[in-house]
Amino acid sequence: MFNFFKKNKKIEIKSPIVGKAVPITEVPDDVFASKMMGDGIAFEPSEGVLYAPVDGEIVQIFPTKHAVGIKTTGDLEILLHIGVDTVNMGGEGFESFVSAGDRVKAGQKLVTFNIDLIKEKAKSAITPLIITNMDKIESLDFNYGDVNKDTTVLTVNLK
Numbered sequence: 001m002f003n004f005f006k007k008n009k010k011i012e013i014k015s016p017i018v019g020k021a022v023p024i025t026e027v028p029d030d031v032f033a034s035k036m037m038g039d040g041i042a043f044e045p046s047e048g049v050l051y052a053p054v055d056g057e058i059v060q061i062f063p064t065k066h067a068v069g070i071k072t073t074g075d076l077e078i079l080l081h082i083g084v085d086t087v088n089m090g091g092e093g094f095e096s097f098v099s100a101g102d103r104v105k106a107g108q109k110l111v112t113f114n115i116d117l118i119k120e121k122a123k124s125a126i127t128p129l130i131i132t133n134m135d136k137i138e139s140l141d142f143n144y145g146d147v148n149k150d151t152t153v154l155t156v157n158l159k
Contacts, residue, residue, distance in 0.1 A: 011155075013053045056072040070104070
């Protein structure tokens with residue numbers, strides 16, 4: 001009865017990649033495609049730059065620079081994972097512009113990566129964006145297709 005007064009909180013997530021947004025189920029890795037780590041969206045990059053999809057804090061940058069964890073002010077936890085099996089590249093072809101503890105704004109450059117090197121040395125350059133704390137999520141609205149760092153690709157409705 002009192003749900004009328006409940007304020008639904010929404011977080012808009014921008015594309016971390018210039019390229020094409022596709023369903024997470026298209027990632028050629030069962031951990032991501034089966035949503036084992038959480039739900040999200042994936043990107044086929046056309047340029048080698050990873051951007052912050054939200055305002056927040058960098059909570060983790062992997063030593064190999066292929067993955068970044070961000071926490072929003074609303075406590076949404078997002079994992080950005082550049083490519084599939086890129087951990088095996090040992091950081092080759094990646095350059096990070098942030099460190100754990102840094103505050104970032106949506107659209108800020110986080111990491112650059114060599115797409116051709118990833119295609120040569122890893123399984124795929126497809127880049128998943130995963131929400132790892134799905135217990136806070138009421139629903140997700142996806143926006144697939146051609147994207148840039150200013151495109152809203154995911155609207156998260158929090159519980």
